[in-house]
Amino acid sequence: MVRYRLLLLTSVPIVITLLALIALTMYWTVMYTWQNALMNVRADLAVAHHSMELLQKEQRMRLGSLTGSYQFQTLLRKDPSQLIDWVKRQAGEYDLDFVVIHPASALGEFPKANRQLLQKGQEQTFFERLAAHELNYLHSDLPARAQIPLLSEKTLVSDGLISRSLIPIFNQTGDLQWIVDGGILLNNSTQLVDRIRDLVYASDTLPEGSIGTVTLFMSDIRVSTNVPLDSSQLNGRAVGTRVSDDVKASVLKQGEMWVDRAFVYDDWYVSAYEPLKDYNGNIIGMLYTGYLEWPMIKIYLTNIVELGAGILIVLLISGGVVYRGARDLFRPIEKMHQVVSAIQLGLDRRIGSLDLTRGHELQILGKQFDTMLDQLHQRNEAIKQASVQLEDKVQRRTQSLSEKTEELEQHIKLLNQARSKLVSNEKLAALGELTAGIAHEINNPTAVILGNVELMQLELGNETERVREELEAIHEQIDRIRNITRSLLQYSRQGGVQDEVTWQHLNPIVEESLTLVRSGTKKFDVEIHTALNARCSVEVNRHQMLQVLVNLQMNGIHAMDDRGVLHVCTEDWLDASGQPIGAMVKIIDHGCGISEEHIERIFNPFYTTRRSGTGLGLSVSQGIVSGIGGEIIVESEIGKGSVFTVYLPEKANSDDKMAVDLETI
Structure with a gap:
């Protein structure tokens, strides 16, 4: 019956809308929450990276304070022999793990990249991985402090990850005299990662129960971290553990940033990793930031349950309201439905009286509907005629x-x-x-x-x-x-x-140009292949056309480094209907090619990429060809060669004809 159908029709859209709303809400909430989490952890990594740079800058400033101190400058000028021992004793005073001063004669012991910057007088700070004997050279305590036992492998890692700064010292004549070398050992260090964590994850910035973590890796080994050994109890530090294989392959081997969920020692974290590079750009470790995933998921699930309960309550209330409000409409609507069904079957029916009060909205609607039905037929005919x-x-x-x-x-x-x-x-x-x-x-x-x-x-x-x-x-x-x-x-x-423009056959001019080019390139390893198929004569200046062809052929030979095969072809220039309107010659080389950036400028005067060139050859050639109404077209591909095509009209254009064309336009 209509009443039940009406109730169904009014209820189903509400149900579908609410279900769709629930689905879309869940989908967009998941996407937004997860994307927001990834954006947050990416931003955290950026803050950590910037904080690391600031800490390295602070380290370099402390080393600069040492070199600028009164006692350092006094010993440098008066007693350089005691300067080396005095500098080593200053590490603790400047919160550094080691400070060493090297004479200029030790410059060769540094890598090439460091030497170049030191000779230019540039200070530098970088990460470096050193073996135990290299650490011992910097300070005798460093090898023991750098040792890290691998928890699951029962082995000991003796290499050390350091943040190192180099400051050159020059004498009064501008010659390099000393190199101040200082830095901190990152193995087993908690102060650095805790400072970065406090900067990245301030209080009340993470979901309740979550923890923010920062880690420095040497290769795939955690050498400095605040990731706990037990995430539930927040006990210990996971120093000496390795990163997951997926992260290792992406960050250490491919050098890419990793931003995703990752299994960090004993639990899932929303994580971000970036490679840590030394002075040569080699990847020697990673920088990590992340926080526990479960507290975020817990909050999300709680929100979904609350949202679902609220939507269910709204659905029940709206269903009751619709049912009560629709009862008075059932009978009139059923009659209207019957009339509409009859009209759909082609019957001529009207709604008439609905046994309602005179001013009732449905009664008025019924009369209006009947009037519309009367007018509909008349307007349909008018519309058909108007549409035609x-x-x-x-x-x-x-x-x-x-x-x-x-x-x-x-x-x-x-x-x-x-x-x-x-x-x-x-x-x-x-x-x-x-x-x-x-x-x-x-x-x-x-x-x-x-x-x-x-x-x-x-x-x-x-x-x-x-x-x-x-x-x-x-x-x-x-x-x-x-x-x-x-x-x-x-x-x-x-x-x-100019010389006289006369009717010429193109092939003899090309053959003469080839004779000139062959005589001038006998010492080059160049082969010239020809295919002279042009039959149409053209109006040209023979001397100038020889100049154009020789210039283009020599350019092609130079582009192939004076060796290879040069192709020279002539054909008739045909219009769209297949009728000859002139002739054309193609010079094809297999040289280095021309980039898009240069190809737009090669015809500009004085533009050249050859050291011995004047930049006028192509400009002169273009002027000669365009002066008779022709055109030079260039097609080139880097590494494969270039094709220069010269189009020559059968009848040379004059300046008078150009003026007439302009007046017509």
Whole structure:
């Protein structure tokens, strides 16, 4: 019956909503609680790391106070022979486990990384793992204090983990005179980890019953910790125990930070580990922070039970309220349901009178529903007609808008191309005028130098043998200057008066360029493979095109370190319909390749990555090709090589045609 269905329909959503709320609450609570726990322990580890750095800085400051003391400076200047013994006796005065001063002659005993910093006058503090005999060299008490018995293995570890500081002392002439070496032993030390724990886990920051712990590891062995041997009784310290295999593999072997739950000696802790590195960046241990997991889980379970009980009570109360409030609605709604069902079957029915008072909401609703049914049929017909008309209008408007959009995009593209071309031409013109002046100014003194050198050789005759190497070096450098100025002059002539542009077949020009390149690379181990398949003639300046091709081929040879295989191919340049519109030549090398960062700049004037290059070759080549309406495209991959493709139109573009194109845009 409707009344039961209505009760079911009103109750089921509430039940489903509450169940979903419980599930989502549990899920998000678990996720939030756990993620929050991991974030907290990660932050704890960061605080511990920072605290460790501050403690090391404090250690270095104490050692600096020692070197700055009056007695140290007095002995350093007046009686250096007693300085070594006096320094060793000062360890306790400055809360250090050892202090040693080494003469500058002992610098070679330190690792290379330490020596470089000491010679630069830089103080340094770092962690280091030392064997027993190395500890004995620093202080005779350290080997015994460093010994740690492994609880479950019945063996004894004699190595020591120390925090070490080195301070260089220079004399008045700036030469290294002494090296002050001091630090603390971390094995079996409780003061350091307890200070860090008190900084990280202040009172009332952890759940009730939980404990915060900090540990220093030498390799995978706990050498200094406040993790208890019995987590339930909080007794003892777990010194001499090892870390779990998962943490060891992740932190010590892979050098990664570990933030997760981990089994710490006898219980599960929310833990964070990070590698501890020495002066060379080698992992020698770990720094750990964490707290007991169970008190956090206990609080979470308690909250879930309380939440579930509260939701159950709300469900019972809301069910009772819904049932009582729905009784007066059952009969009218059942009638409405019958009318709706009949209408769904295609019958023409109306609700009519519901035997309710005149102003009753359901009675008014029934009349309104009947009115709506009357209007529904009329509006359906109107809507159908309007939808047909609307579809036609939308289709026409969409087609028109699409056409306008495409036209606008094309105009914008042409305008951007024209603007870029104008800006580039302005820059090249200004730079060309400047480089021409520079080149001519350099040529004049160069000619004077060359003439005087040749005159000296002529006048000295056989006497020039004593300075033959120097004179040859002068000639080489003069030739280099002349090559640079020649490139500058060629660059400055771009856009000026050029040789005649004529119809040429591309293949003979390529073959002539290959002849020039082969003659200049006979001493190189280079093979040149060709595939000349272009048939279309193009309008070019033969001399300038030879310059472009030779420059690109020599660049490819240099990119392969003057050995390897260079491929040169020519093909017809075809448009989208397959019709030839020009010719193209590809120069393919298998050299080092060009990075994306450099490939955007290789055509800029004076940009080069070669020590002997001028940075004008590619810029001049690009100017020559673009001057006839062509383009140079570069594709490159680091370590595999580069492909330079020169596209040459069948009909060279002139400046007049460019002006007409700009006016059209």
